[in-house]
Amino acid sequence: MSQTRQGSDAKPLDSQVLNAEESAAFKAMKQSPVRIVQIGEGNFLRGFVDWMVHEMRRQGKYDGAVAVSQPRPSGKAKLEQLQAQDGLYTLIVRGIEQGAPVERIEKIAVFGEFIDPYTQWEALLALAERPELEVLVSNTTEAGLTYQPTEVSLDKPAISYPAKVTALLYRRFLTFGADPAKGLLLLPCELIEGNGDELKRCVLQHSADWQLPEPFMAWVRDHNRFLNSLVDRIVTGYPGEEAAQWQERLGYDDKLLCSAEPYYLWAIEGEAGLESKLPFQAAGLDVVWTGDLKPYQLRKVRILNGAHTLMTPIALLNGVSEVRSALEHPQLGPYIRDAVELEIIPSLASEMAPAETKAYAATVFERFENPYNRHRLLDIAMNSISKFRARLLPSLEGYMSAHNGELPERIVKALAHLLRLYKVRLVEDQFAGERFDGSDYTIRDDRTALEFLAAAWDRYEAGTHDRTQLVEELLDSDLLWGKPLNGIPGLVEAVVEQFKGMKEETT
Structure with a gap:
């Protein structure tokens, strides 16, 4: 070259x-x-x-x-x-x-x-x-x-x-x-x-x-x-x-x-005979044809992608723009690692061996800390509502199932910051939010969902809803989560409590 x-x-x-x-x-x-x-x-x-x-x-x-x-x-x-x-x-x-x-x-x-x-x-x-x-x-x-x-x-x-x-x-x-x-x-x-x-x-x-x-x-x-x-x-x-x-x-x-x-x-649920159409392995590529995709799916989506989705709202709101910077942050870094080790991995205990998930998590953090990766959190933030639903909601529910109904505090914190990240307004056909320091960012997601979120936050800002009513409305949405989350014991109260602790007071 x-x-x-x-x-x-x-x-x-x-x-x-x-x-x-x-x-x-x-x-x-x-x-x-x-x-x-x-x-x-x-x-x-x-x-x-x-x-x-x-x-x-x-x-x-x-x-x-x-x-x-x-x-x-x-x-x-x-x-x-x-x-x-x-x-x-x-x-x-x-x-x-x-x-x-x-x-x-x-x-x-x-x-x-x-x-x-x-x-x-x-x-x-x-x-x-x-x-x-x-x-x-x-x-x-x-x-x-x-x-x-x-x-x-x-x-x-x-x-x-x-x-x-x-x-x-x-x-x-x-x-x-x-x-x-x-x-x-x-x-x-x-x-x-x-x-x-x-x-x-x-x-x-x-x-x-x-x-x-x-x-x-x-x-x-x-x-x-x-x-x-x-x-x-x-x-x-x-x-x-x-x-x-x-x-x-x-x-x-x-x-x-x-x-x-x-x-x-690339793990693909199919027989090795499909190499005749796509000769990945013949070219020495790391592609696995497997009869059971679930172990690969669980550890990837719940640990790697789950960690991305967990860190993104709180990091962006605090002015942190990249994955590596979030891992190196004196407060966010320990929070992310503890969430994976103490909440996400335990939520998988009934489906995967803890030793396997911990070993995979170690490789994930090594990859996150790659000095050449400039993985922008605003890119990861695209469609964060559906990502939380697919990546972190199962961990929240799995953790509660394994811990007698106890809520995973760090995942709840991520959910609260996600809702705050989606405190948006329509500006020239794009939906903009505001970080804790007052700077703007643009959120890309399903337009119907964004309109719903913007309207809910408008009602709160206008004083027609208090903080609890805002959280109840947002968590009760089938549109956002595929099912209402208000039925999860203690979740509304825990999210409201997390709002109180944010750097920016939301009242």
Whole structure:
């Protein structure tokens, strides 16, 4: 790779920047059939799945390319940036591996096509007509993999991700009939338990809603593989504060520069024979085909992701912006570690051996302290309500079950600060909150949920609700938590008490 010093005059990354070897690989990729359709243009898939596809191609183990599409209209800008860079981006892998520092830099080239589903709906559906298409992969966040009643979307863009998949599969069924060989392998990477099962459930519900024929639904059930999977890698995305240094070092300007840690794991609930479609292990990648995903799922979602969700509200409100800084903070660091050791791990005692969970937690904290990771808490904060529901609410309930109804104080503290984080107001079509020091931040989440939270806080600020009534209203919401939480003994009172102890008085 060129290390030419060009500073602010560096040319933008595109296929003209590639050296001879990279150019040959890029041209070969562009001539390859699209075997994977990817719903999701964000950092995680580019630092995880797309890097794996690139690695398989580099080793000559795979001959497919990826067609990428964004799940939300807001992703249009990033999709256009990918197109402007000919689908190329740079992945920086930095961290500690087997006790030694490592740094690897690669230009990734896997995207053969770019499709905006909101302006090119027919082009997205037309992918289903290609006999060589085999795989659909996605990451639309936990909030994206949900069923939302939707008008029939066979000839107009579907908004929700499952509705898009339904329309895509129906076009494939119409093209190839009930041919068992033309079913797809669907690999959702959203961090919810049973993500493949949930996607299948949503697709079948949309099929029923749209009164699609029973032979189609039978084909979906019997000949498409909706695989549950668990992904594990910290992908911190664009290294904003270091962007100028990287541009100078690389000799080109990459607007989609992406950084990730060395550690990664993809556990997929499926048979090893699926290697014929995706030869991960043949390429030496750390992908596990397993008959039981639950142990991988539990420890990852409850410990690593749970710790992220636990630390984010209190850290952001106190002006801490990154994961590593939170771990190094004299008060927050011990709070986070104690919450994992004394509340989250004990909540798993009936399902996993404590020695195993403690060993995994130790690796998690080592990864959090990676000096190269600039993992921004505002990025982690996206969709924090659904993340708490999936990651920390089970730990709260599991802890209470194991401790005769006692509430886990540190998780309750995280919940109280989460509610305070969502003390938001609408500003120019975005929802803004205010830290304890008065500075603003923007919250990204389901708009209906944000409107509900903003209205509840407005009533409190206007004096029509006192603090207890505010907490009761927020915890009683099926919209936020999937079920009312007011029935958990003592929870309302404990959250109210936590509000009293916050740096900023909420009365």
